[in-house]
Amino acid sequence: MSAWLNDLGIVSALGTDKAQHLQALYGLETTPLTQGCGLHYGEKEGEQEAEQLDPYMGLVQAIPLTAKQRNNRLIDLALQQLTPTLARMQERYSPARIAVVVGTSTADIYDGERARKHKAQSGSWPEDYHYHQQALDAPAAYIKEKLGLEGIAYSISTACSSSAKALSSAKGLLAAGLADAVICGGADSLCQLTINGFSALASTSSGLCQPFGAERDGINIGEGAALFVMSRERDLGESSCALLGSGASSDAHHMSAPEPSGSGAIAAMRQALAQAKLSPAEIDYINAHGTATPKNDEMEAKAIAELFTDVVPVSSTKHLTGHTLGAAGAIEAGLCWLLIEQQRLGAQVPSSVTPLPWHTGYALDADLAPIQVLQQPIMKIPTICMSNSFAFGGNNASLIIGAVDA
Template identity: 55%
Template sequence: MPVWLNDLGIVSALGTGHQQTIDSINSQHSNTLTATDELAFAGRSTYVGMVKTQPLSAMLRTYALIDDALAQIKPTLEQFKVAEQRIAVVVGTSTASIHEGERSRKQFKQTGQWPRHYSYSDQALVAPAHYIAKQLHAGGPCYSISTACSSSSKAMISARALLLADLADVVICGGVDSLCQLTVNGFDSLSSISDAVCQPFSLTRSGINIGEGAALFVMSKKRNQGQTVAFLGGGESSDAHHISAPAPDGSGAEQAMCAALRDANITADAIDYINAHGTATQQNDAMESLAINRVFGNNTPVSSSKHLSGHTLGAAGAIEAGICWLSLIKNDCLATLPFNSGDKDPSLGEIALLTSPFIKPLKYCLSNSFAFGGNNVSVVLGLIDEQL
């Protein structure tokens, strides 16, 4: 059963809000990522998807990202006029405010004093959900989901479950993550960080760029007035092949995509665009291209947007679903879809990878999010006329 994504608040390295995000995708030849030597322990410069309005020195950056996203959706939420106890919050995250802890510990070691603003509770994974609920006076179910890079896609599926179980009338769902040393150096220990801007599906790809951001949707069973997008289906799998590496044959990814299509009650040939997980690591791109080929063949346009936003980890699923949402709802202005320049790796599975500007009216999009432990999620968004 479809539910409605009535509005989107989004902030990332692409900018803040709908128009800045669209403009950055349309002019993606300009670099949206930022080089910094403040996060890698080795002190070397790495590219990250930093929200430029929130410098690394800013306090409580995770909450600031949430504030940026909430400000965009509050007018829509107010139109629903639902009781506070019928508003739920489900948020995906993988880091919460870990960077606050990193910096505060450094200050404590130097001065013996913890910063005045620092609270250990801000590092709790549920803290972003509690913060949103407090800001909105939301009294319904409130929790975070943390399954690494599939967190916020799972949050969207979980939000729909709350609606269909009549536990809420509106759910604020999505994800947020902020930059920190833990993730940059953690992925570097896996030899997965690229010091250059990442190149998904490219022959010369060498790893990911960590990013940050927030994307929050107003999800409901009731369709808001005006044009909106339906959340049509979600598919999940857990191949448990390895603690950090995906199943090489792409079987887990394939299961998630097929489950999402079944849930949405559409066939593979109905999908107009696939936003791939596309991390630009050797193993992810190899397995994902195989899986996409088996499900969709070589006909459905595919691209990754991580060279523009960075890999935003727990927020990636929602931000990339947000890019699909914008591409669907902005059909009247025909925004360019993300595309991946560079030479496609010929050893990858055959997919219709977008390598140049591409404009096409869309009706259905599928977005992939794959995580550690083989925790795979695919979601389907679309434009439908049905009134619920």
């Protein structure tokens, strides 16, 4: 069964539409990550050390941090990009046959944080606040209500693999005949919980993250949303892309550390390849989970080397978007979709750069298993990409997205 990825709406620190994301992938002169968002407990207003204490973050600057229901605002920006495809979808299918599956790890926790501060100061909850805004099913419920849908709607929360698993789950709904089309993806917004929680775990970078780097020291938290329209019918949108295969594993090695041999990651990638009926040599590019934490990059390099050796180009896009947690799987799959679809979208590919993201400005870790981490431009427009998402608790997911000939 074909699971066509008919259209994409994507929002991150790189921009608020597909064109801005593509241009960013062609090469950035400055980092899109920012400091001084005001969410880190280490900030000390007026002191010189504040700049050092405040980590880099992937902030979507089109939405002020003062905005309420920030997660829903990210979803709105993604849905706006899907307007023509959503209209065709709703003309073709009944509301009861359109499902929604969204991955998230924070929902609108930031609203809850501000509401608790308001209650501490005033003694009462804000009138416009309701706990359900930060419930994990809130993103899916919001989309369902906003579009007037009546089908299945739920969220998936498996930390950093949440939205990758949402795409896989959407394909399952189509295959089981439980829906004719699915709006699927992920959304996560910045909040104090994740920024300070990862800082407490000593997992955040002291500067800009360096995936697979010799001096890598952690992640940069980000936010964003990516939503696909997925269906069994190619003509619902103009895309030639489909979700060719997906794989998942749950190795439960440790609450936060990856299984060091990479066995869970390898199992997920093998499943995705088997479902797509592809060999490792047929993959053009791997968007690695690549968090820039010492243990994750070591494990992932080992897993990729075992299956792909050092032949397939590999990079991580988290140094561009930040680690968007529950939205990461969908955003990174979305970047792969853009790389494949770039010519149809009318992108002007500069001759001096590569359409594949690469890492520059720092040395790679020579002790990692040998994989082809991109450090310089290569002119290659991929047709089949793998996107990896490896989460806390060993919740691993791997997706394969590819162009399919008519």
